[in-house]
Amino acid sequence: MHTIDTIYIGGAFATPQGRDRAPLFNPATEQPIGEVRLGDADDVDLAVAAAKRAFPAMARTTPAERAVMLRRLRTEVAARASDMIAAMAEEYGAPSGFTGFSVQHAAALFEDMAKTAETYEFHRKIGRADVSMEPLGVVAAIIPWNSTLGFIASKVATAIAAGSTIVVKPSEMSAIQTQVMAEAMHAAGLPKGVINIVNGYGPVVGAALSTHPDVAKISFTGSTMTGRAILTAAAETFKRVTLELGGKGPQLFLDDADLTTAIPIAAASGFVNSGQACIAGTRLLVPQSRLDDVLLGLKTHVEMLKVGPATDPAAQIGPMVSQKQWERVQSYIRLGVEEGAVLLTGGQGRPEGLARGWFVRPTVFTQVTNQMRIAREEIFGPVFCVIPSRTETEAISIANDTSYGLQSYVHGRDIDHAKRVAGQLQAGRVVINAAPHEPLAPFGGFKHSGIGREYGAFGLDAFLEPRAVLS
Ligand code: NAI
Ligand code: MG
Secondary structure: OEEEOOEEEOOEEEOOOOOOEEEEEEOOOOEEEEEEEOOOHHHHHHHHHHHHHHHHHHHHOOHHHHHHHHHHHHHHHHHOHHHHHHHHHHHHOOOHHHHHHHHHHHHHHHHHHHHHHHHOOOEEEEOOEEEEEEEOOEEEEEOOOOOHHHHHHHHHHHHHHHOOEEEEEOOHHHHHHHHHHHHHHHHOOOOOOOEEEOOOOHHHHHHHHHHOOOOOEEEEEOOHHHHHHHHHHHHOOOOEEEEEOOOOEEEEEOOOOOHHHHHHHHHHHHOHHHHOOOOOEEEEEEEHHHHHHHHHHHHHHHHHOOEOOOOOOOOOEOOOOOHHHHHHHHHHHHHHHHOOOEEEEEEOOOOOOOOOOOOOEEEEEEOOOOOOHHHHOOOOOOEEEEEEEOOHHHHHHHHHOOOOOOEEEEEOOOHHHHHHHHOOOOOOEEEEOOOOOOOOOOEOOOHHHEEOOEOHHHHHHOOEEEEEEEO
């Protein structure tokens, strides 16, 4: 059993003022695996005060000094790879392919930000003006449970590159992963108070950070509904706010798509992180003329995907994080049937052979219209909606007919043509034919998928304030 009863404030692990405890579960077995003691608004005050004390010295550091800190963090994170993978497997249930990627990605984020800090133009001459990019002050990061390591890493790395200090509020469901990350950060030996971590519930610790007068900026990843609440709360004190919210990513199969490669790529993009991903491409837009071939290929491929616990090295799709999330996905599958969509494969209940655990059957709905709720709302599980289109123009218009705009996908042999289609999509990122992640390129959403961008120089911009001195 894990007992996590400390939070990290001012360079030390401390007992929270808060007295609430939340149970931790293994989502593959539904068994309790421990508990976490949660912080409250008093802990937020202490953490913000520590970050505020550390800020002036941090703001005076040079980009080169920040890069040294970032590389120390990378080293300590990389050194704990196996602990992080074990924590993620036990507490979150992610398959081995995803846990390995997540830890590498978290470590790489520090190196990416070190490089960004080294090349970023903190001082610019614009006409007679000397423009300097200044750190904002204390930053708060509020993050969800679906990629705890990566989200902590990217937000902490950007704050440090900017010369800011930070208070992180992770999900209470990610306490074991958070603990390993906190140990790595402590071992990196940064000045006290630069990084602080307070476990706690959203409406308690998250809300206290969103209204705190000494927090200058919130960087949030999570649901669109909570993003809206944070933006509203932050307005009172004019906090800068970066929001990375939900998605309902379209995947456009163009007339010339090579289905033998496009179908597995589409399945991987849609079911990434067991479908619990804002970037998941969950609306498959297929030309009417190719519909039969796509459905046949999709059914065969999806039925071959292995659902199972992290302890099974062959598992490609893991459980949902919690019973609540499992029930949410089940309710959407039920809703799809009620709305008149047709199950090509999958459906309600657990996959065959898995009597316990919050596992979902990988599900593909056909005969979906883009007006159905299953096509409009983020389900956050392995559920596809296949929507046919008569022309490419119609496919593009269906792709854009959504309140979201985070990540879209285009499948087609002719890259120039695919790029022309990509250029018409209202999305912060468009991935053509499984192009690899580009770590320094901006990431973020159009429309209700968010405000602002993360990663690289665009991500750093969002943590800085320009000052122009005229002489
Ligand atoms: P959530 O958006 O409520 O939680 C994300 C973070 O915000 C957590 O740390 C939570 O404690 C915090 N939070 C909650 N209420 C808050 C408040 N009033 N003020 C400040 N912080 C607050 O996500 P939840 O409820 O866990 O998941 C529900 C749905 O949200 C999912 O099914 C999915 O559709 C979507 N979601 C999207 C994510 C993404 O990566 N874009 C991540 C997680 C959830
Ligand atoms: Mg919520």
